[in-house]
Amino acid sequence: MATPSAPAPKVNRLGLPILDYRGGKTTLCAGCGHNAISERIIDAMYEMGVQPERVMKLSGIGCSSKSPAYFLSRSHSFNSVHGRMPSVATGALLANKSMLGLGVSGDGDTASIGIGQFMHLMRRNLPLIYIIEDNGVYGLTKGQFSATADIGSRLKTGVANELPPIDTCSLAIELGATFVGRSFSGDKKQLLTMLKAAIAHKGTVMLDVISPCVTFNDHEGSTKSYKYMQEHEEAISEAGFVPSFEDIAVDYDPGTTYDVEMHDGSHLRLRKLHEDYDPTDRIHAVKSLMEAHARGEVLTGVFYVDPRKPSFTDMLNLVDQPLATLPQERTRPSRKVLDEIMAEHE
C-alpha cells in the first residue's frame, strides 16, 4: 500500500521548482530596492518557464551590478567593468544568439560612465533585457549623486543636485529600443508583468526600475525614496500579460486597452490610465514622459513597444546555429580557397 507522501513542491511548466531560479545569498543592504528586483526576476523566469541554462546574465559595476549573483545561479553570469556591460552583452549575444540575455546595470553604471555604450546598444536594438536599478546615487561608492538624480533632490549631507536628470526612457525610445518602460521595485505586480512581457520580446527591452538605496538615498528630500515614489508614482497604463502557453480567455475592451501580440505569440495588454496613451507612438511616449516630469510625477508603465522591428542579430543575418559552436568545417575555408587567393596575389 502506498504511503501518503508529502505534497510535491510546486513546479513550473518545465517541472522546475522556484528554488532552481534562486541565487546566492544577497550581500546588499536589507531593504535595498535591488533585492526586490532580484525577487521579481526570479518570479518572472519561473512563471515564464525559462530554462535557467538558456539565460546569460550580464552586468557592469555597482551594488546593482552585483545582484546577478543573487538570482539564477544556474545561469552563466558576467560581472564586467563599470559602464561597459552593453558591449560585453553585445559580444556574448553575437556569439550565441539563441540565449536569453539579461543585463543588469545601475543609474551610475548606465547614465554616467556607461551612457555611450548604453546609447549604442539601444540604437542597435540588441535582443537584451536591459534593467537599470535606478536609485539616483552611486550606492557602492557611498552615495554620490548620479546623472538620474532630479534637480533639487538632496543628499543626506543636505547638498542639493543642480543639474537636470537624464531620462533613460526618453533616450531609449528616441534611440531605437523597442520595449521601453519604467517601474518601481516596490510595485510587485507591475514589475513582474513587465518582466514577463520583456522575456517574450525580441529586441532591446529597456526597463528603468526606481530602486531606493536605503542607505544613501531614502531620506526626506530625496526623489528616489520609497516615500517619494509612493506619493508621486503615476502609472500611464495597467499591464496584463498572457503568455503564449496559456489560453487567452479574458476579453478586453479595444476602446480602452491595447493588445500587443509579442514575438513569441504571447499578449501584452495595456489598459489606458491616461486619456491619450498610445504605446505604439514614440513621439507621443516621449511627450508624455516630459509632461509628467514637468508635473512632478514619476510616470511608470510600458511607454513604448514595437514587437516587429528586426533586432540586431536578425539584421546580421547570422546562420541558425550559434557562432560559438560552429564546427571547423564551417569556419575554416578550404585549401582551394587559399590557393585561389594566393593565385590572385601572384
Next chain:
Amino acid sequence: MATINAGAPSAQGETAQVLSSSAKPIVNDFSLQVATVNGSGSQSANNVLLRSIFAMGIPVSGKNLFPSNIAGLPTWYTIRASKHGYVARKEDIDILIAMNPETAQEDIESLRPGSVAIYEEKLNLRQYRSDVICYEVPFDKITAEVCPDARLRKLVRNMVYVGVAAQLFSIDMATVEDSVRRQFSTKKKAAELNLNAVKAGYDFAANSLVKSDPYAVERLHLTDGKIIIDGNAACALGAMFAGVTVVTWYPITPSSSVVEQLIDYLKEYRVEEDGKASFAVVQAEDELAAIGMVLGAGWAGARSMTATSGPGISLMAEFAGLGYFAEIPGVIFDIQRVGPSTGLPTRTLQGDILSTAVLSHGDTRHVLLLPCSVKECFEFGIAAFDLTEQLQTPVFVLSDLDLGMNNWMSDKFDYPEKPIHRGKVLSAEDLNRLGGNWGRYRDVDGDGIPYRTLPGTDHPKAAYFTRGSGHNPDAKYTERADDYQNLMDRLAHKFETARTLVPEPQIVANGTSKVGIIAYGTSDYAVLESRDQLQKEYGVATDYLRIRAYPFAKEIHDFVASHDRVYIVEQNRDAQMLSLLKLDLPAKQTVKLRSILHYNGLPIDARSITNLFTQQEEL
C-alpha cells in the same frame, strides 16, 4: 634631354666619374622614389612599376610614405629592387621621379651625387644640382596629347612616368602592359587610357632622352611562385582561416584595412549557401566597446577579434586587465604607428611593446605575437586564435604600419594543417562524467590553465560567475589574502606555460661569434642586410636571434647567456624590448644588453644599424 653638368662647379668633385655614362652598369640594385601629392592617384602607377619589376623576377619592396591627410599633402613612394633580396628601406635614393612641384627642390637637393632625377621639364631642377643626372620630361604636354578629358589628366599623368622609367631602366614593356591590365582589371576603358599614357612616356624617352645613368633591370627568376600582399590583408586572411566568428572594430590608421579586407574576404568565403553569415562584424562606437564585445563574445565561445592601433590600445587597457584576470580569450591586432598620443598617424614605430605587454593596472601580463613578414602575419593570425583559447587570455598580434600597409613579396602562405584548437572547454557530457564536480578556476592539469564551460551548456552545474573582482578556484567571490595570492601565482604559472606554447625565436648562429643581435618584427630586413655589411665591410660575424613572441622562450635566455654582448635592435626611443628582457633575464645577463634604436617614423634601414653597431663596438 638628359643633361650632365659635369663641368659646373660642384662641392663633390669626385662625382664626375660616377656621372659618366661609361660607368659600370648597376643591374637590379637600386631604389627609386616617386614624389607626388596625396590623392593624385599615383598609387596605381606605383603599383604597376612595383608589379612589373616583381614580374621580371627581381626581389622588390614598395614603401608608401604618406601624410595624415586625404588630399593635397606630399607623398613619397619608394621602390627598392635588389638582386640580393634586400627589401628593407634604403637610406639613399638612386632614382627620383619628382612629380610634386611643392617638394621638388628639396627632393632633388636631398639626393646623393650621381643619382638620377626625372621631372617635369618646366621645373628646371638642374639649376639646384649639377651633380645629378637629370631627365626632363614634358609631362603636361604628353598627358594632354593622350588624354583628351582634362579631368582625368591628373591621374593619367602618373602613367607617363611609368613609361619613361620602363624605357630608361629596361623594364620589359610587355610585362608593364600586363601589370596595367591587372591594375585596371575591371575597367577596360581605364586600362586602355592608362596604357596609352605609358606608351607615350616610353616613346618620349626612347626618342628624346639619352640614357646616361647606370641603372637597369634585367630579368631574373628570384620571384617565381611568390606573391605580393600587404600585412593587413595577411592578418585578415589569418583570421579568416583561423575561423574567426565575431569581429569588432573602430576605424584607425593603420589598422582599418585589416578589418576592411577581412569583411571582403568573409563576404566572399564565409556566407553559406542559404545566404546566411557564419560571422558577425560590428563597427563599434569606440575601442572600449570593440574590446568589450571581443571579450563578451570570447566568453560566450566565439572566436573573436578586433584590430586597432596605439590610441585604441590605450583605451582598451581596463578591459585587457579583465581579460587577463577573468581568463577570457580574444585576439587584438595592433598595427603600431608613431606615438605618443596621436603622434604621426601615418608613420611607423614599434612603440607599443612595453605598454601592451603589461596593459592594465595591477600585475598584468599579456601574450604578444610579433610577426616580421606578411607570411607570419598570416601564420600568427591563425596561431593567435588557437593560443588565446588554449591559454584563456587575450592575445595581441603586434604588427606595424610598415608591415601592415605596404606591399611585401612573400612565399605563398601554407594552408593550416593543424586542426583548430579550442582549448579546455567542458561539455554537458564532460560534466556528467565529472558528476558536476568542477571549478572554473581550478588548476586540474598543473599547467595553470583551468577549464571553462560556455553559456548554453545544458547541465545544471555548468554555470559559473565571471567577475573581475576577487575569485577563488570555484569562481566564488573572495577577498581572502591566500585566495588572491594563489590566484596571482597560478596566473604567473600559466604565463610560464605560455612560454612553451608561443612561436619560438629564429636563430642564426655560427657558434663562434661573441656578439649577438636581437631584433623583432620589421627590423628583421634591415638587420639581415646590416649583418652582411658588417661581414663584408668590417669582417665581423654576428649571431642573430629574432624574437617572435612574448613571454620569452627559453632559447632567448640561452642566446644572451652564450654571447658577450647582445645588441637589441628596435624601432622606438626607449628600448622597450630591452626593458622587457631586463625584467626576464637574470641580473648578470642584463649587463650584456646594448641598444640600437631607430625612431624617426621611417622604417629602419641597414646603414643606420651598421653605423650604430660599429660605433659601439669601436670598429
